Amino acid sequence: MIHPSLFLRRAILADAIFSGVSAVLLTFGAGELTPLLDLPEALLRGTGLFLIAYTALVGWLGMGPSMPKPLVAVVIAGNAAWTVASIALLFSGAVTPNLLGESFVAVQAFIVGALAELQFIGLRRSGGELAA
Numbered sequence: 436m437i438h439p440s441l442f443l444r445r446a447i448l449a450d451a452i453f454s455g456v457s458a459v460l461l462t463f464g465a466g467e468l469t470p471l472l473d474l475p476e477a478l479l480r481g482t483g484l485f486l487i488a489y490t491a492l493v494g495w496l497g498m499g500p501s502m503p504k505p506l507v508a509v510v511i512a513g514n515a516a517w518t519v520a521s522i523a524l525l526f527s528g529a530v531t532p533n534l535l536g537e538s539f540v541a542v543q544a545f546i547v548g549a550l551a552e553l554q555f556i557g558l559r560r561s562g563g564e565l566a567a
Contacts, residue, residue, distance in 0.1 A: 439502045439507075443554065446550060447496055454490040458484075461480065462480060474540075475530065514548070524540065
């Protein structure tokens with residue numbers, strides 16, 4: 436366990452907020468977003484449902500007095516992987532979004548990548564102090 440720096444706590448909580456907003460938008464708005472983005476409704480809704488669970492995890496992680504360092508590392512690695520996978524999706528040919536859909540995927544990938552970087556910086560600032 437580590438005592439998280441204020442920077443790390445804020446980066447984790449920012450992730451929870453962004454993920455929570457995305458979860459609601461994608462889960463409940465998938466039908467409306469599909470024609471706007473030219474992305475499959477099942478992909479959007481499935482992503483939203485996944486983000487509900489993820490939001491609960493990072494929200495819980497960000498609210499405690501200490502954080503399990505391995506779990507923080509998993510969140511950071513997961514965010515980095517999400518970023519790479521999002522960009523790879525655009526180049527894979529598995530989906531054919533319109534320009535707005537491409538922008539939507541690219542912007543969320545950029546935000547998630549930035550959150551991963553901020554969380555990594557926050558983890559380093561936490562210094563690996565052991566919690567009592």
